[in-house]
Amino acid sequence: MATETLSLPDRAAAVAPLRQKLGRDDWIMRGAVVALGLWLIVTVLLPLWALLSKSFQTSDGSFVGFANFQAYFANPALAYSIWHSVWVSLLSTVICVLLAFVYAYGLTRSCMPARGLFRIIAQIPILAPSLLPAISLVYLFGNQGLVKWMLLGASIYGPIGIVMGEVFWTFPHALIIITTALAISDARLYEAAQALRASPSRTFWTVTLPGARYGLISAIFVVFTLVITDFGVPKVIGGRFNVLATDIYKQVVGQQNFQMGAVVGLILLLPAVLAFAVDQVMQRRQMALLTARAVPYAPKPDATIDRAMLAICSLIAFAILVILGVSFFASIATFWPYNLTPSFKNFDFDMMDGGGWRSYLNSLVMAGLTALFGTAVIFAGAYLVEKTPRFRTVRGFVQFLALLPLAVPGLVLGLGYIFFFNNPANPLRFIYGTMAILVVCTISHFYSVSHLTAVTALKQVDREFETVSASLRVPFWRTFMRVTLPVCLPAVLDIAMYLFVNAMTTVSAVVFIYAPHTTLAAIAVLNMDDAGDVAPAAAMAMVVFATSALTRAIYMLLTRGYLARAQMWRKR
Amino acid sequence: MNLCTTSGLQRALVSLAVAMFGLGTAARAADLTVYTALEADQIKPYKAAFEKANPGINILWVRDSTGIITAKLLAEKANPKADVVMGLAATSLMLLQKEGMLMPYAPAGLDKIDAKMRDPAASPDWVGMDVWASALCVNTVESSKKNLPEPTSWADLTKPVYQGQVAMPNPASSGTGFLMVSAWLQLFGWDEGWKYMDELHKNIAAYTHSGSKPCRQAGAGEYAIGLSFEYRANKTKKDGAPISIALPKEGLGWDMEAIGIMKATKEPEAAKKLADWAATPEANKLYAENYAIVALPGIASPMEFVQGDINKMLIKNDFAWAAENRDKILAEWSKRYDGKSEPKK
Numbered sequence: 046m047a048t049e050t051l052s053l054p055d056r057a058a059a060v061a062p063l064r065q066k067l068g069r070d071d072w073i074m075r076g077a078v079v080a081l082g083l084w085l086i087v088t089v090l091l092p093l094w095a096l097l098s099k100s101f102q103t104s105d106g107s108f109v110g111f112a113n114f115q116a117y118f119a120n121p122a123l124a125y126s127i128w129h130s131v132w133v134s135l136l137s138t139v140i141c142v143l144l145a146f147v148y149a150y151g152l153t154r155s156c157m158p159a160r161g162l163f164r165i166i167a168q169i170p171i172l173a174p175s176l177l178p179a180i181s182l183v184y185l186f187g188n189q190g191l192v193k194w195m196l197l198g199a200s201i202y203g204p205i206g207i208v209m210g211e212v213f214w215t216f217p218h219a220l221i222i223i224t225t226a227l228a229i230s231d232a233r234l235y236e237a238a239q240a241l242r243a244s245p246s247r248t249f250w251t252v253t254l255p256g257a258r259y260g261l262i263s264a265i266f267v268v269f270t271l272v273i274t275d276f277g278v279p280k281v282i283g284g285r286f287n288v289l290a291t292d293i294y295k296q297v298v299g300q301q302n303f304q305m306g307a308v309v310g311l312i313l314l315l316p317a318v319l320a321f322a323v324d325q326v327m328q329r330r331q332m333a334l335l336t337a338r339a340v341p342y343a344p345k346p347d348a349t350i351d352r353a354m355l356a357i358c359s360l361i362a363f364a365i366l367v368i369l370g371v372s373f374f375a376s377i378a379t380f381w382p383y384n385l386t387p388s389f390k391n392f393d394f395d396m397m398d399g400g401g402w403r404s405y406l407n408s409l410v411m412a413g414l415t416a417l418f419g420t421a422v423i424f425a426g427a428y429l430v431e432k433t434p435r436f437r438t439v440r441g442f443v444q445f446l447a448l449l450p451l452a453v454p455g456l457v458l459g460l461g462y463i464f465f466f467n468n469p470a471n472p473l474r475f476i477y478g479t480m481a482i483l484v485v486c487t488i489s490h491f492y493s494v495s496h497l498t499a500v501t502a503l504k505q506v507d508r509e510f511e512t513v514s515a516s517l518r519v520p521f522w523r524t525f526m527r528v529t530l531p532v533c534l535p536a537v538l539d540i541a542m543y544l545f546v547n548a549m550t551t552v553s554a555v556v557f558i559y560a561p562h563t564t565l566a567a568i569a570v571l572n573m574d575d576a577g578d579v580a581p582a583a584a585m586a587m588v589v590f591a592t593s594a595l596t597r598a599i600y601m602l603l604t605r606g607y608l609a610r611a612q613m614w615r616k617r
Numbered sequence: 618m619n620l621c622t623t624s625g626l627q628r629a630l631v632s633l634a635v636a637m638f639g640l641g642t643a644a645r646a647a648d649l650t651v652y653t654a655l656e657a658d659q660i661k662p663y664k665a666a667f668e669k670a671n672p673g674i675n676i677l678w679v680r681d682s683t684g685i686i687t688a689k690l691l692a693e694k695a696n697p698k699a700d701v702v703m704g705l706a707a708t709s710l711m712l713l714q715k716e717g718m719l720m721p722y723a724p725a726g727l728d729k730i731d732a733k734m735r736d737p738a739a740s741p742d743w744v745g746m747d748v749w750a751s752a753l754c755v756n757t758v759e760s761s762k763k764n765l766p767e768p769t770s771w772a773d774l775t776k777p778v779y780q781g782q783v784a785m786p787n788p789a790s791s792g793t794g795f796l797m798v799s800a801w802l803q804l805f806g807w808d809e810g811w812k813y814m815d816e817l818h819k820n821i822a823a824y825t826h827s828g829s830k831p832c833r834q835a836g837a838g839e840y841a842i843g844l845s846f847e848y849r850a851n852k853t854k855k856d857g858a859p860i861s862i863a864l865p866k867e868g869l870g871w872d873m874e875a876i877g878i879m880k881a882t883k884e885p886e887a888a889k890k891l892a893d894w895a896a897t898p899e900a901n902k903l904y905a906e907n908y909a910i911v912a913l914p915g916i917a918s919p920m921e922f923v924q925g926d927i928n929k930m931l932i933k934n935d936f937a938w939a940a941e942n943r944d945k946i947l948a949e950w951s952k953r954y955d956g957k958s959e960p961k962k
Contacts, residue, residue, distance in 0.1 A: 284823060299685060383858070469696065
């Protein structure tokens, strides 16, 4: 402790002499930070502002105060949706986080076999649109369901289906966070517990669980936000059970009532913003948890625990594979459930709603452009925010803008885009209805997580590089290209991969802004299901899944060799 | 560096800009934005035939359910994006007519069109294409499994034996749903009509977004009976679904699919060409592949799997009444049956 406080003045002294006149590099970097700030204002802040102001207007644009909100709450039916959304999200969150915790425990704290395989299987849900589990659940538990008897007469259409679908879809998100939290535990605590002769269960409750608590809380909020704002699952399997996310869609797409859509959007924004704020506070505390002296925990073989973990994880992995498999079999059956001869009839998308194979090509182009431009903007942006000297206020504001999308549900962002970019007074209106707006919207939608990944990677690069380069009068961009970028390559590729997969599977934001010639594959799934072409919808969902999975596999094969060489310096 | 020669990179950037902003599509050909509620499997041949007959004009479809296309057109009233509305319910086109959004135009060959199937004005705001009528899709496998009698009338559907076995389109989004509700109200009268729907509601398992879905679901056995329309019924049976197609004996609800030109169109010449084409025998032959009754007399051909004379079974339909009361009917329907009136069981 004492050495810590003592060293502080030294550091301040070390920084002070750097205070010098702003050089060319500083001006360029500051200009770039400001440009990034403007970009985020246009693509995130102003659309949200447009949404907010719309909720206080009538359809012809005159100000009406809270009249729209009053109209919303006066309708008991709509107010029901709030309650529905809340309890379904809570239940899904509890189940999902519990399952993810057990699974993560198996992966990090046991010596059960095939952990690598379990890790891969758990990532499956991320690679498919959220509509896929819902469609599979209909095939499994619907009136013609393969295992309908398991529901004991209850209907899958409604809360049961929604909860099951959401748990499947959010499972990998919770798992990633909890696995990370469990992986960084300090082995010394366990040694101490052992030395004090604490029983295994006592150790679990007093060491393991508190150690992972920030991860758990974080997972709870992430899952809750994902569920309450997802609309793919309730749309397909919700039946007559209305939730906020389907209401907003019905108001906007079904009745073209944009003002009411804006009201529901703002209501939907509340829990997400709350979750985001709490999570930010928690994250800050988490920083202090792991000290430099911590010893990583390595699990020891324990036949009982390992066997139990293997059993539970197998069960969960099996459920994931079944849900994926059902969609696959439904998509290649000629006429489910009466004619199960395999055929590719359901892949004849051109005769269905949703835009046909063109939608799939559009999705590929959209995902490719999003990965390309998104990675460039986000990584360069994170670099500027991290490495621009001083300029605190502006950097702080830009950092805030970069994290803001995390709290904005896709549906809300997409709706904001209609209001902002389709406004006749907006000079940027020409991008409305083009591929460009889909790319811009998707980059904004997934900005925050990518930004955080980049920042984390950049923090690992010692500031000395910049200091040394500056003193050698090497322009910053050369340092960036020669040192920073190569060193951070794994993170850069991760971001590109993350953006690509999400752009392939996303429905929520883009569903409001696609145009007749820019239909997307995941939206085609939705439209085909709406028209009753459920098997083709499953087929398209499988095509999306296969694309994401294949891209990921290629990426892993290509990078394994390259990264191993390029990142050799990290190892000793 | 020589900036005058286009480098590969520059060319790539230009093509990228074209791809992203759709700059290239503005070339010579006229793009006609056509709002439609036609089925997705019908619009391909229509587009191909029209574009073949009118080179240089390119149809861009915006397709959705009747209710959504209608709402979209009304919402965009101040700044319309559609050039032509083709294959939308006549009751919806009459709403647009009332709002003064349509351009009167007498297509070539108008005199040959069945007088009942067009706006009576000399330069009509809209011209009918074909008639689509309600039909029941009954899954034979599930019916025999559950011992359900085959329904032959609307009244049959309220029998307790069908509880939870029936799917029906939501009239707010689906034109097929609306023409059924409108038919019941005209057949049974306003009060009796709602009483009938109250009874029917007890048997309904799901209200769907589109008019096709109930028949598709009946075909897949998800529900035993789907209230749908004859084209989808015929098609579903052709696809191999184990269904029988029933036409309720009280009479069939029906509506016309029609075409109208938007007053605000920036491509009036191309739009008129499409309206002309829609009234040709060639176009009507294409409609006749899908529907039993089309606007040009003498072209109709019977549907492969639909038994009975649809023409004789259509109710006497007062379109003006249906169009005028559309909002009122939908509001009443939503109040009564839209899942939102929740925990009443």
